[in-house]
Amino acid sequence: MAKQHTEALPLKGIAGKSAERQLRLHPILIGSILPFILLIIWESLSRLGILPSYLLPAPTVIFSTIVELGADGSLFGHIGITLYRIFLGFLLGAASALLLGSFVGIYRKAEQFFDPIIQAFRSIPSLAWVPLFILWMGIAEASKVTLIAVGVFFPVYLNVVSGILSVDRQLIEVGKMYGLNSYQLVKRIILPASLPSFLVGLRSGLGLGWMFVVAAELMGASQGLGYLLVLGQNTYSPELIIASIVLFALLGKVSDALLKKVEYRSLHWQDRMEQR
Amino acid sequence: MSLQVRNVSKEFETRKAISNISFNTESGEIIGILGTSGCGKSTLLRAVSGLDSSYTGDVIIDGEVCNDIDERLGFIFQQPRLMPWLSVLDNVSFGLKGGKEERRSNAARYLDLVGLKGNEQDYPKQLSGGMAQRVAIARALVTSPQYLLLDEPFSALDAFTKMKLQDLLLDIWEAYKTTILLVTHDVEEALYLCDRLIILKGQPGRKDEEIVIDEPRPRSRGSVNLAEYKEHILERLELTTSATEIGGATT
Ligand SMILES: Nc1ncnc2c1ncn2[C@@H]1O[C@H](COP(=O)(O)OP(=O)(O)O)[C@@H](O)[C@H]1O
Numbered sequence: 001m002a003k004q005h006t007e008a009l010p011l012k013g014i015a016g017k018s019a020e021r022q023l024r025l026h027p028i029l030i031g032s033i034l035p036f037i038l039l040i041i042w043e044s045l046s047r048l049g050i051l052p053s054y055l056l057p058a059p060t061v062i063f064s065t066i067v068e069l070g071a072d073g074s075l076f077g078h079i080g081i082t083l084y085r086i087f088l089g090f091l092l093g094a095a096s097a098l099l100l101g102s103f104v105g106i107y108r109k110a111e112q113f114f115d116p117i118i119q120a121f122r123s124i125p126s127l128a129w130v131p132l133f134i135l136w137m138g139i140a141e142a143s144k145v146t147l148i149a150v151g152v153f154f155p156v157y158l159n160v161v162s163g164i165l166s167v168d169r170q171l172i173e174v175g176k177m178y179g180l181n182s183y184q185l186v187k188r189i190i191l192p193a194s195l196p197s198f199l200v201g202l203r204s205g206l207g208l209g210w211m212f213v214v215a216a217e218l219m220g221a222s223q224g225l226g227y228l229l230v231l232g233q234n235t236y237s238p239e240l241i242i243a244s245i246v247l248f249a250l251l252g253k254v255s256d257a258l259l260k261k262v263e264y265r266s267l268h269w270q271d272r273m274e275q276r
Numbered sequence: 277m278s279l280q281v282r283n284v285s286k287e288f289e290t291r292k293a294i295s296n297i298s299f300n301t302e303s304g305e306i307i308g309i310l311g312t313s314g315c316g317k318s319t320l321l322r323a324v325s326g327l328d329s330s331y332t333g334d335v336i337i338d339g340e341v342c343n344d345i346d347e348r349l350g351f352i353f354q355q356p357r358l359m360p361w362l363s364v365l366d367n368v369s370f371g372l373k374g375g376k377e378e379r380r381s382n383a384a385r386y387l388d389l390v391g392l393k394g395n396e397q398d399y400p401k402q403l404s405g406g407m408a409q410r411v412a413i414a415r416a417l418v419t420s421p422q423y424l425l426l427d428e429p430f431s432a433l434d435a436f437t438k439m440k441l442q443d444l445l446l447d448i449w450e451a452y453k454t455t456i457l458l459v460t461h462d463v464e465e466a467l468y469l470c471d472r473l474i475i476l477k478g479q480p481g482r483k484d485e486e487i488v489i490d491e492p493r494p495r496s497r498g499s500v501n502l503a504e505y506k507e508h509i510l511e512r513l514e515l516t517t518s519a520t521e522i523g524g525a526t527t
């Protein structure tokens with residue numbers, strides 16, 4: 001029997017490495033041109049006194065505000081507590097969404113039982129919970145973490161359910177042909193097949209988590225990046241507000257990049273356009 | 277050792293797909309189930325495999341009625357149906373039980389058999405259609421089934437790959453003497469591979485004819501004898517039906 005196959009070879013190494021690296025730098029450079037120009041215009045307008053500094057301070061002023069906060073050490077306390085809240089809320093929300101979502105996705109009966117009420121709760125704008133949570137759990141950590149968890153829950157839940165429901169029936173048949181029982185089908189086919197959808201849910205859940213951590217800290221906190229927003233408003237210091245916005249943006253971007261990396265690592269088997 | 281199909285019928289909600297189909301297989305035989313598209317070939321094979329158990333009639337394996345999935349049967353689908361998140365090696369060992377090392381070395385043997393030594397660590401997205409179907413063949417063989425069910429396994433492949441895989445199937449059959457039940461709509465494929473053909477016809481599909489292909493192996497694809505069989509089968513499947521259609525239209 002012929003051991004060699006003459007069909008197409010695996011798609012390895014499509015382009016040379018050096019050419020690839022050049023191409024990868026380009027979009028970043030192109031993308032930084034506009035922000036850079038805007039920053040320069042903003043800085044010069046502030047220096048010339050055209051932009052009033054009590055409304056919109058210059059980028060350098062904002063930057064030195066961040067540096068000062070870092071120098072006296074208070075910055076890390078604020079960042080730390082904010083990260084702690086979002087981490088805990090994210091974990092709680094994502095874990096309960098995964099559990100309930102898998103259950104609802106796998107058992108038809110559970111879907112009929114749970115889905116209507118979950119859909120009903122979903123139609124409540126999550127911020128409407130704030131007064132109730134404060135009433136129940138006070139203004140301390142518990143109510144904040146709960147609010148974030150609620151925000152994270154829904155996107156993750158929806159994606160887990162739809163991921164499981166759209167698992168290819170043909171693959172499940174393969175498992176059945178090998179005599180797998182329901183538990184093995186879930187573990188070996190349904191969960192891995194719905195992993196991509198779960199990860200999409202995690203990323204949009206994280207985005208909402210950041211939104212809700214701001215809301216939670218605005219509603220009353222003595223520390224945290226959101227508290228800096230309030231403090232900046234009360235002390236008429238726009239540089240503090242903008243500094244805190246910048247930090248939120250940075251942290252949000254970094255956490256999303258981390259998740260994206262996890263996604264990329266665990267989904268390397270996917271045949272997707274962007275992986276070329 | 278044999279597989280018997282006795283009076284199998286299957287009705288979907290709206291229509292009957294197959295009606296009263298019966299045949300026997302003998303050990304080590306290659307049986308072809310040949311028919312035009314929509315005549316119920318897949319339905320029949322799914323009933324035999326136990327993937328579908330809501331049919332009437334009996335499927336008898338080695339003397340006992342069997343209405344469920346059975347590990348004596350292996351199934352190769354039209355599409356490779358590989359798990360995209362598993363490497364080629366893990367796809368092949370998917371249905372095996374036992375320790376990881378043992379499963380892997382077993383799987384590697386069968387990958388070698390289908391000519392994919394060296395591709396163990398690839399992922400399905402890296403494979404061509406023909407390679408993926410080879411992996412699917414290895415996956416079905418690795419559990420050493422006594423009966424191999426194939427549902428148009430080569431119909432999605434180009435002509436050359438198809439011929440190579442047909443020969444691979446024959447090699448495997450020579451080596452293991454597996455009883456093979458091959459569903460196909462390709463007359464030439466059926467004649468090249470099978471010892472006996474069950475012709476299905478109509479909607480719902482009924483058994484129209486059973487033909488023994490009396491041609492020694494190795495067969496030649498261009499054999500005159502096979503061409504005569506082909507002529508006969510085409511007449512059964514198409515010319516006669518179109519003749520009655522024309523007849524029906526004129527009355
Ligand atoms: N799940 C299903 N529900 C309803 N009708 C079906 C289903 N599967 C197949 N059929 C019908 O049964 C008939 C036989 O189908 P099939 O066995 O797939 O044919 P073949 O494999 O010979 O092309 C067709 O008329 C088809 O429409």
Ligand SMILES: [Mg+2]
Pocket residue numbers: 317318319428
């Ligand atoms: Mg079919």
